[in-house]
Amino acid sequence: MDSRRVGRSGLEVSRLGLGTMTWGRDTDADDAAAQLEAFVAAGGTLIDTSNVYGDGDAESIIGTLVPDVIPRADVVLATTTVGVGGARGRLLAALDGSLQRLNTDHVDLWQVHGFDTTLPFEETCSALQRAVDSGRASYIGLSGYAGWQLATMATWLRGAGCPVVATEAEYSLVERAAEESLLPAAALHGIGLLAWAPLGRGVLTGKYRHGTPADSRGASPHFARYVGRHLGPDAARIVEAVATAAEGLGTSPLAVACAWVRDRRGVASAIVGARDNAQLLGSLAATEITLPAEIRAALEDVSSPDAGDESQ
Template structure:
């Protein structure tokens, strides 16, 4: 699997990341172990998690699998702290709790989610510096930021301490191209790499919802129905048909087409895919080497243009 640098930093990750949002809830430890083995066996390195996934159980499962199932040196552990605000005490306590659950003394990438306007941004930036200086995190990034928020943090971190903001995590797919408005331009200007999550439009772009809601899908899950429903619009339905047509012409799957389109967009360091079980993960791994012809890239960009439909 191809690896890429995250922005202009020295951090290198596989361009496909393994998401763990379902771990500890819909995916048990045995299924998680099978996914991890398959992913690393295919050359994947980036393991993406968060303190809120499964109320912490996802991190705890990773802590039981690394290094017992795969060596710690074979993976890039990235965790995101969500829901604690931007204050020093809560952020550092949450990071320490994540490290405890993960069973490690450091993460390779720590991201903080959400700009907290109630806390001076200098305080949150100081926490990111502390995480790096103390060895708790090798690199730091943000999640759920706008372009100006990212630019503010990136500038503040560089001076005077010289710590770089290396990543910005955001939802990005043919069904949600909002990072192109301000986030991607700001990331490019500051040497920050985008890590895109939900590259399959929360599963909608695979075509599984074209004729209804499968009983075993996330769209039928009480945890994720609203999460999936956001993209079940007329605009996205047209994108799904275009993706299916492209996949048929290329002799591949809609999943592979949708993932490859966003994976290879300018400024994207990696995309994160989640799977309920190892069989689902195999679909993502099978399409990892697909390179879309330029005319298909352009056609999909046209049909998914958010300015061309008011539903997005």
């Protein structure tokens, strides 16, 4: 698997990242270990987690696997702090909690989720700067920010000598809102996108074409609403186009959808998550294919935000 620099920084990550949202909830420690070993064996380096995944259990599982199963030097650990607001003290305390669960003295990338409108943004910036200055984080990023919010924070932090290198957002053939303002702002400031849900929350695999399988995330009490957002006529049209492309290329819809995101301008890594090792191996198949220009163009056209209006 190839690696890519995140934005204009020196941080290098694998073009596919390993998401851990299900770890500690639907994926136990043994399955997580199998996923991690398969991912690293395929050349993957980026492990993406958060303090809220499994109420912290995802980080704890990673802390038992790295370095006991996989050497710390072989992976890029990225964690995102969610749900504590933008206050400096709360953010740094949450980061310290993540480091304790991850069983490490630093993360390679620390991201803060959500723009806190109740506080001066400089307070959040101060926490991010302090994390780097203290050695807790090698690089910093922002998650769930609008384009103008990202630009505002990036400008302040660059002036403080602590540049933002990454931003994390949902991005797929059924969710292209990041192209409106986030990706242009990221490009201007030399920030790389870590794209989560490149498979449209599983919808682009085609598994929901004829209903909701009982063993799918769409049937899970934890993720039914998460998946349901992309179960509609517009998404169905895109899913059929992806399935057609996959048939023509002799590969899976999953691999086509993932490869499309992976190769988009500004994307540093596409983060894939799986409940078990078999699902992960399907995603890793995307590393073996390159979409022909005509297929990329066709998928871009059918998934354009204006495509639904034009088809009526």
